[in-house]
Amino acid sequence: MTEIVVEARDVVLSFGPTPALRGADLSVGAGEILAIMGPSGSGKSTLLHCLAGILVPDSGEVHFDGRRIDNLGETERSGLRRDRFGFVFQFGQLVPELTAEENVALPLLLNGVRRAKALEQARPWFARLGLDGLEGRRSGELSGGQAQRVALARGLVARPRVLFADEPTGALDTLTSEQVMDLLVDSAREQGTTVVLVTHEPRVAAYADREVIVRDGKAHALTAEAIS
Numbered sequence: 001m002t003e004i005v006v007e008a009r010d011v012v013l014s015f016g017p018t019p020a021l022r023g024a025d026l027s028v029g030a031g032e033i034l035a036i037m038g039p040s041g042s043g044k045s046t047l048l049h050c051l052a053g054i055l056v057p058d059s060g061e062v063h064f065d066g067r068r069i070d071n072l073g074e075t076e077r078s079g080l081r082r083d084r085f086g087f088v089f090q091f092g093q094l095v096p097e098l099t100a101e102e103n104v105a106l107p108l109l110l111n112g113v114r115r116a117k118a119l120e121q122a123r124p125w126f127a128r129l130g131l132d133g134l135e136g137r138r139s140g141e142l143s144g145g146q147a148q149r150v151a152l153a154r155g156l157v158a159r160p161r162v163l164f165a166d167e168p169t170g171a172l173d174t175l176t177s178e179q180v181m182d183l184l185v186d187s188a189r190e191q192g193t194t195v196v197l198v199t200h201e202p203r204v205a206a207y208a209d210r211e212v213i214v215r216d217g218k219a220h221a222l223t224a225e226a227i228s
């Protein structure tokens with residue numbers, strides 16, 4: 001059986017009176033690319049944030065690499081996010097004051113890698129993701145697709161165990177989003193990174209090995225019943 005990397009067990013979370021997750025169960029295997037689909041407001045992002053140790057469930061458990069993480073303190077959870085997880089969000093969220101190259105190097109710098117070494121490790125990502133020549137640009141000087149590729153490189157540069165991607169192509173046109181997804185999937189597979197991808201686009205979810213649907217705060221396997 002495939003080793004489980006991240007797992008939610010009966011996770012419940014409300015924002016004040018609004019229930020977001022009502023007993024969500026989910027497990028993701030090593031190297032697997034999993035898409036979380038579902039209608040707007042169904043709890044997809046909340047589930048991703050719980051799996052990534054950003055949000056703490058009201059009840060239930062979250063496990064990473066066989067270890068329970070929902071009961072860790074904020075310092076330990078933020079260390080985990082920094083050392084073992086990578087993130088890509090809908091709007092790249094690059095640091096505008098930094099160059100593209102510095103943005104890619106950021107997770108390494110935060111992990112204590114020296115600047116010269118971090119930039120050296122960031123550089124190959126530019127050729128790999130078709131970004132040659134854009135190393136010195138700031139985010140305001142990049143197209144949406146270019147910025148999202150820089151964000152992808154930043155999410156993967158530290159070779160995270162898990163990449164969490166929340167609507168990574170949500171702001172892109174169809175062709176650009178296919179390019180970004182091709183690069184995301186190829187790069188993740190190359191380095192054996194597990195991917196948890198939230199999307200509402202079936203075309204994007206089709207890149208995944210497996211899809212689950214979140215409906216009313218619970219995750220369901222993709223079956224005809226879940227879609228109806």
Ligand SMILES: Nc1ncnc2c1ncn2[C@@H]1O[C@H](COP(=O)(O)OP(=O)(O)OP(=O)(O)O)[C@@H](O)[C@H]1O
Nearest residue numbers: 015018019020039040041042043044045046047200
């Ligand atoms: N910070 C918050 N404060 C209050 N309510 C929230 C907050 N974040 C999410 N919610 C609510 O929790 C529920 C689940 O939200 P969530 O963002 O997880 O859904 P989603 O499936 O990712 O939606 P979308 O596809 O629209 O991004 C929704 O009812 C939402 O309004």
